[in-house]
Amino acid sequence: MLDSHLTAKLAHLHQIFKECERVLVAYSGGIDSTLVAKVAFDVLGDQAIAVTANSPSLLPTDLESAITQAVEIGITHQVITTAEMENPNYTSNPVNRCYFCKSELHDRLKPLAQELGYDYVIDGLNADDLKDYRPGIAAAKERGVRSPLAEVGITKLEVRMLSKYLHLPWWNKPSQPCLSSRFPYGESITISKLQRVGNAEQHLRTLMGNEIDLRVRSYGDTAQIEIPVEVIPSFVAEIDFSQLVLSFKQFGFQTVTLDLEGFRSGKLNQVLDQVLEMGSKT
Structure with missing residues (x-):
């Protein structure tokens, strides 16, 4: 009700x-x-x-x-x-x-x-x-x-x-903004980069489930994994890191990291706050 x-x-x-x-x-x-x-x-x-x-x-x-x-x-x-x-x-x-x-x-x-x-x-x-x-x-x-x-x-x-x-079965579906949001501002976006990050993120969802809020951020040739902070301990304990890194390298990344701060939607917008703060001081 x-x-x-x-x-x-x-x-x-x-x-x-x-x-x-x-x-x-x-x-x-x-x-x-x-x-x-x-x-x-x-x-x-x-x-x-x-x-x-x-x-x-x-x-x-x-x-x-x-x-x-x-x-x-x-x-x-x-x-x-x-x-x-x-x-x-x-x-x-x-x-x-x-x-x-x-x-x-x-x-x-x-x-x-x-x-x-x-x-x-x-x-x-x-x-x-x-x-x-x-x-x-x-x-x-x-x-x-x-x-x-x-x-x-x-x-x-x-x-x-x-x-x-309204009985929509996907009522608790995680937000899924466009793949271009995985790149820091200023890093050029190409179709191959989008495919690379998309493949990596889909692979991670296959391992962890579609109900988890997660992102694979792309910083050059580095993939940074973001998952909810409360999930990090089980992720570290259960995921085969060597196999995960191998898969990500097959997608085209050279390095794979885990963000210990955890997932936060719109995290790459933090740089905008910094720019605005710097502007207010000049």
Whole structure:
């Protein structure tokens, strides 16, 4: 059961979709956009469509999950290809890299929505995302994208609570941002690097399970593993390090390290705080 506060938020979400009448959901297969797709379908039926952008920065297994989830929801689903890797403003990996990614995405989705007769493009931005450094938000806003979760004030925790309430089996699925987020700002991104880090991370998930929050960060030819700090002791005790290192080297890394600070989403954004702090002192 939902409390009255969250029940009201869900009702508000329903009302937004009723007012929109026909929507195209920017659907990555992550927990946020999947909840949006579910509610859109529940309210609008075949007047809602989910569209997933496929590119080298998306793990093939994540695309498969998105397709499977859309089928289970029942919503019409379409996959398109985006070409952010052809934009040097993206591949040079500046601090506003996500702006160019979302620009490419919504420059594809907006005309597609118009062509198919959908009045709105909707994304899965939630209220907590507004507190983080996300330059892609500006790109979406510039193109008229609506963010119902953020409009209603639904947080990440509430996304999971609502997903569980609506019987979505992936309600506790870990967040899985695009693979380009595994590289420190300024390190150029290539398709081969994305494949390397994607293969390494998928291998680690095979060993540890898909329910664990983890990342493989790429620093040049070094792979840095991030897992929850409470999992580190069992990881050290149970994983065959020699075999793990061999696998990572087969993927293309030369060195493998373990971050003893543990997993924290958006860790590579710490450098932005340092830059801003230095700027305030000058």
